[in-house]
Structure formats: structure tokens, C-alpha cells
Amino acid sequence: MRKPLRLLLGSGILAAALLGTAVPAQAAGTVVLSAGHVDVVDLAYEDGVLEIGVHDETVEPDVEREVDDVIFLVRNAAKTTVPDDPSFGFLGATGKPVWILPEIQNEELIWPGIATEEIENGVFTADTVTLKFEKVTGSGRFAIFTENAVGSPNVLVDSGDGLPDALPLTTGTHQHTSWAFQKAGVYLIKVRATAKLAATGQxxxxEPAVYKFVVQP
Incomplete structure (x- = not known):
């Protein structure tokens, strides 16, 4: 059952995260993840159901978690500034603060992955599942992007130019991208996955999943 934001606020978990004070690792069934490798979006297809979960590799052994049970903490170590390059304008004005969970691992931060490894090839048409970012509620813009060998960005999701944004994913794979937040605060990111069965065309x-990110100042 999805936990209403007011209950999480009332528990003090989000407030503690925002203020940078001690955050309980687990409280009222909620886990706060702040560093290490996490497949933030972990897609699976079982018993005719397409599912969205979280694959947490910050613990040993790694575990699967429900999206509703996780708060992702973007530490202030993620804070940087927008580069002086027009191609990064989707992050905001040059020199302004931006918080980025990078596609190249920084051990102080969450290393966000997107995984379809649990879906076998041949199940879906063209071995593709589409992850749709339907809504972002938060303090500022949210974006997902990658960078090529010379540092130029490829923008995959940008709440600033309107949603939904559709991200096609190849089944049986795992990838890392940069997740960017324009301002400190709480973000709710609603996603849904769709695919077409290769055997029937259906x-x-x-079900929709709502991710909760807390970005420290």
C-alpha cells in the first residue's frame, strides 16, 4: 500500500533527510538509501504482470524492495553547478546549483541504475519495454541524461519541457544514467512501464510507481 506523503512527513524521515541530520536506516517500514549501487528502476515480468521495483545492492545480500518502501536521499555531495555549455541548458542557467547523481559511480552517492535483466529476450516485441515518466512534483526540474565520450549530453527525460517522456529500454540489460535535480527539496516521480507481448501483440x-527523492541543500 502506498504511503501518503503526509505520513512520511509526520514521521520526521523526510525532514531529517532535508536538514542533513541523522536519518534512520529504517523506520515504519521505510528504508532510506543514500549511497551505493541501486537499480532505482528494476523491471520484471512474472505471471503475466509487468512490475516495477527497486533492486538494492547497498546491502549484502542484495534485496528487492517495493518502490513505496524506499526514500532516495540525494546528499549535498551531489551539489554542483550547471556547466557553461548551452547543451546543458536543460539543467538550468549556467553557474546555478544543480544536484546530480552521476552515471559514473561516486561512492558517496546513490549510483542509479535502470534494469531489465529479469525480462527474457523474446517475451516482448522487439525486445523492448517502454518506461514512461508521467509526472514530477517537486521543488524544481528533474532530468535524466547520459554523456558521450566528449562530454556532450543526451537528454532522456526532462520535466522542464513537459511530460510524459518515454524511455525505450532493451530487455535483458542494465544501464546507468545521470539523474539531475534543479533544487533542494522533495520530489515525487511517477512512472509506468508498457510493452507488447511478442506472442499475441497484446x-x-x-501499475504506476511513485518514487520519493529527498535532495539535501
Whole structure:
């Protein structure tokens, strides 16, 4: 069952995260993840159901978690500034603060992955599942992007130019991208996955999942 934001606020978990004070590792069934390798979006197809979960590799052994049970903490170590390069304008004005969980691992931060490794090839048409970012509620813009060998960005999701944004994913794979937040605060990111069954042509759609990110000042 999805935990209403007011209950999380009332528990003090989000407030503690925002203020940078001690955050309980687990409280009222909620886990706060702040560093290490996490497949933030972990897609699976089981018993005819397309599912969205979280694969937490910050613990040993690694565990699967429900999206509703996790708060992702973006530490202030993620704070940087927007480069003096027009191609990064989707992050904001040059020199302004931006918080980035980078696609190249920084051990102080969450290393966000997107995984379809649990979905076998041949299940979906063209071995593709589409992750749709439907809504972002928060303090500022949110974006997902990658950078090529010379540092030029490829923008995959940008709440600043309107949503939904659709991100096609190849089944049986795992990838890392940069997740960027324009301002400190709380972000709720609603996603849903869809795919077409190769055998029947039927479209299957997951239940929506709402991710909770807390970005420290």
C-alpha cells in the first residue's frame, strides 16, 4: 500500500533527510538509501504482470524492495553547478546549483541504475519495454541524461519541457544514467512501464510507481 506523503512527513524521515541530520536506516517500514549501487528502476515480468521495483545492492545480500518502501536521499555531495555549455541548458542557467547523481559511480552517492535483466529476450516485441515518466512534483526540474565520450549530453527525460517522456529500454540489460535535480527539496516521480507481448501483440502495462527523492541543500 502506498504511503501518503503526509505520513512520511509526520514521521520526521523526510525532514531529517532535508536538514542533513541523522536519518534512520529504517523506520515504519521505510528504508532510506543514500549511497551505493541501486537499480532505482528494476523491471520484471512474472505471471503475466509487468512490475516495477527497486533492486538494492547497498546491502549484502542484495534485496528487492517495493518502490513505496524506499526514500532516495540525494546528499549535498551531489551539489554542483550547471556547466557553461548551452547543451546543458536543460539543467538550468549556467553557474546555478544543480544536484546530480552521476552515471559514473561516486561512492558517496546513490549510483542509479535502470534494469531489465529479469525480462527474457523474446517475451516482448522487439525486445523492448517502454518506461514512461508521467509526472514530477517537486521543488524544481528533474532530468535524466547520459554523456558521450566528449562530454556532450543526451537528454532522456526532462520535466522542464513537459511530460510524459518515454524511455525505450532493451530487455535483458542494465544501464546507468545521470539523474539531475534543479533544487533542494522533495520530489515525487511517477512512472509506468508498457510493452507488447511478442506472442499475441497484446499490450501489458504496469501499475504506476511513485518514487520519493529527498535532495539535501
Amino acid at each position: 499490450t501489458v502495462t504496469s
